[in-house]
Amino acid sequence: MSSKASFLLRRQLRRINNHQKVLQRRHRATISASLEDMQPSIATEPVIPDLVRHPKSYKQLPSAKGVPLLGTLPEFLAQGGVENLHKYITKRHQELGGIFRENLAGKDLVYVSDPGIIRNVFANEGQYPKHIIPEAWLLYNQDRKINRGLFFMEDEEWQSNRRILNRLMLRPDAIRPHFASFGEVADCLVHHWTTSYSDNIVPNIEKELYRWAIESLGVMIFGNRLGFLSQSRSSPPKTSYFRTSEMETFISAIHGIFKETCALGTFPPALARTLKLPVWTRFVETCDRALAAGQKLVLYGLESSKERLQRGEEPVSLLDHFIMREQMRQEDVIRLLTDLFLAAADTTSHTAIWSLYLLGRHPQAVEKARQEIQSATEGSGTISGEHLFSMPYLKGVIKEALRLYPVAPFLTRALDKDTLLGGHMVPRGTMVIISAYTTGRNAAHFPNPHQFAPERWLREASDNANDSISTVSDTSSSSSCPFSSSSKSNEARTPSTRLHSHAFIPFGVGSRSCIGRRIAETQLYMLLAKLIANSDFQSVNEVDMTMRMVGVTSEPLQLRINSAKNVKNR
Numbered sequence: 216m217s218s219k220a221s222f223l224l225r226r227q228l229r230r231i232n233n234h235q236k237v238l239q240r241r242h243r244a245t246i247s248a249s250l251e252d253m254q255p256s257i258a259t260e261p262v263i264p265d266l267v268r269h270p271k272s273y274k275q276l277p278s279a280k281g282v283p284l285l286g287t288l289p290e291f292l293a294q295g296g297v298e299n300l301h302k303y304i305t306k307r308h309q310e311l312g313g314i315f316r317e318n319l320a321g322k323d324l325v326y327v328s329d330p331g332i333i334r335n336v337f338a339n340e341g342q343y344p345k346h347i348i349p350e351a352w353l354l355y356n357q358d359r360k361i362n363r364g365l366f367f368m369e370d371e372e373w374q375s376n377r378r379i380l381n382r383l384m385l386r387p388d389a390i391r392p393h394f395a396s397f398g399e400v401a402d403c404l405v406h407h408w409t410t411s412y413s414d415n416i417v418p419n420i421e422k423e424l425y426r427w428a429i430e431s432l433g434v435m436i437f438g439n440r441l442g443f444l445s446q447s448r449s450s451p452p453k454t455s456y457f458r459t460s461e462m463e464t465f466i467s468a469i470h471g472i473f474k475e476t477c478a479l480g481t482f483p484p485a486l487a488r489t490l491k492l493p494v495w496t497r498f499v500e501t502c503d504r505a506l507a508a509g510q511k512l513v514l515y516g517l518e519s520s521k522e523r524l525q526r527g528e529e530p531v532s533l534l535d536h537f538i539m540r541e542q543m544r545q546e547d548v549i550r551l552l553t554d555l556f557l558a559a560a561d562t563t564s565h566t567a568i569w570s571l572y573l574l575g576r577h578p579q580a581v582e583k584a585r586q587e588i589q590s591a592t593e594g595s596g597t598i599s600g601e602h603l604f605s606m607p608y609l610k611g612v613i614k615e616a617l618r619l620y621p622v623a624p625f626l627t628r629a630l631d632k633d634t635l636l637g638g639h640m641v642p643r644g645t646m647v648i649i650s651a652y653t654t655g656r657n658a659a660h661f662p663n664p665h666q667f668a669p670e671r672w673l674r675e676a677s678d679n680a681n682d683s684i685s686t687v688s689d690t691s692s693s694s695s696c697p698f699s700s701s702s703k704s705n706e707a708r709t710p711s712t713r714l715h716s717h718a719f720i721p722f723g724v725g726s727r728s729c730i731g732r733r734i735a736e737t738q739l740y741m742l743l744a745k746l747i748a749n750s751d752f753q754s755v756n757e758v759d760m761t762m763r764m765v766g767v768t769s770e771p772l773q774l775r776i777n778s779a780k781n782v783k784n785r
């Protein structure tokens with residue numbers, strides 16, 4: 216080779232070499248960017264860069280030992296089965312870390328409770344996030360050949376309906392017009408409790424709060440009182456769509472759906488269906504009853520809305536807006552709204568129960584909340600929607616209820632693509648279960664995690680020498696809260712007290728998060744504020760959390776209501 220040719224070859228090799236170095240540098244930058252995403256939360260294992268460059272395989276994920284075919288089913292059943300799922304999973308996380316794999320009765324699932332890894336699950340979700348729908352519900356829909364509401368939808372259908380509902384239910388200005396109606400329904404319940412049960416225990420509190428949740432959602436959807444709280448003597452509803460017997464059917468059927476789904480929890484639903492077991496028949500009958508009653512309710516509402524709009528009245532209700540702005544097909548309106556009632560009743564009512572339980576065991580917290588209410592309403596105690604913006608302590612109460620007893624203790628996702636989670640490449644399609652219950656009770660994120668401390672959500676708590684609870688910030692939920700304008704900024708908090716954005720996610724995250732969260736939060740604030748302002752109450756019994764599709768009290772809460780007079784005379 217001539218010296219010139221050899222020079223050119225060396226120059227070319229140098230260029231290739233330099234180019235490779237540039238590529239390597241870029242690659243390293245990409246790796247560190249994804250490392251940022253990989254950062255585990257406080258007090259979890261540091262991520263080793265090698266794990267990102269050379270991810271471990273799915274099979275290498277820490278896993279729970281099981282037996283052939285049944286996997287971990289025997290141990291799962293021995294530890295209380297479905298009802299105790301939240302505790303079972305938390306124990307597993309304590310043994311195996313923030314991410315693990317488990318084969319439960321032939322189903323391979325990945326469990327996550329580390330906020331850094333939770334963030335990665337959501338950061339990698341695609342355009343149409345998919346969650347797990349209980350098999351029994353899928354089979355039921357298939358057998359009955361029915362299309363259901365938002366929770367059951369997928370792909371483009373889900374996205375287009377979700378966009379409509381986002382506009383009508385999640386925009387900050389969507390809830391404000393309903394403050395007064397939510398207040399009216401809350402007044403009705405408070406009056407009923409303080410006059411009927413004064414110095415007594417509220418009988419069947421679960422049913423009473425179901426009625427409140429359905430009535431509250433009803434006034435927003437239909438612009439009319441439904442009459443689910445009609446037993447109250449304070450303000451009988453002007454319009455009642457339902458006869459009492461129809462209401463009872465609807466309430467007990469919604470309640471039944473969750474109970475029967477849970478009963479099917481440990482028995483394969485497909486087998487129960489094939490064998491026509493009583494548990495399957497009961498499940499189908501309750502679903503039939505609930506959907507029929509819900510559809511009837513929406514149909515009444517549709518007629519009334521159309522009449523009002525034809526008379527030239529302004530649109531006030533969610534249904535009016537559906538008809539006026541969205542031009543939706545009647546059958547789609549019916550299935551969307553019917554399923555909203557099903558999604559709302561259990562979740563909102565049981566969060567109210569947990570909040571009352573915690574308050575009823577912490578009289579000092581009730582007193583603090585009462586003082587806050589008095590100062591927000593300038594001593595009048597008459598609460599309107601706008602007052603709720605200046606009640607951060609009360610907001611902390613509800614957050615504590617959702618942290619300690621999240622009604623939806625698990626979020627689920629089917630991975631849209633191969634995803635790096637905790638240094639392991641988890642294949643596309645894998646079902647991931649996120650345990651919000653476990654994360655909410657982890658001392659690494661919430662000091663004294665089992666303690667009810669609404670103060671932990673207030674910046675001021677860090678300045679209070681008597682407060683043993685460190686503060687944590689409000690990052691994930693402040694954006695979701697209709698009253699976030701009153702929350703203090705995170706900048707004032709020290710890094711050590713900063714809460715990981717994915718450590719508190721009671722309503723889920725991202726485009727598939729809870730569509731009803733603003734409604735639920737507003738209704739809950741309203742009810743608690745009015746109850747605290749007008750009564751005193753104690754939780755008589757101690758309860759634990761058990762799973763009945765949602766996290767419910769292990770036995771009915773016995774809430775003793777003291778007369779309103781006692782509060783005012785103090």
Ligand code: HEM
Binds near residue numbers: 562
């Ligand atoms: C305290 C009360 C509530 C809690 C804690 C709660 C929690 C949740 C959670 C965790 C999810 C799943 C989010 C995800 O996968 O990322 C969800 C979904 C959903 N929630 Fe709620 N929820 C509550 C109240 C409501 C209410 C009042 C409604 C209706 C007005 C509602 C309607 C729905 C619907 C339709 C979905 C499915 C959304 C979709 O698939 O796009 N929820 N909720």
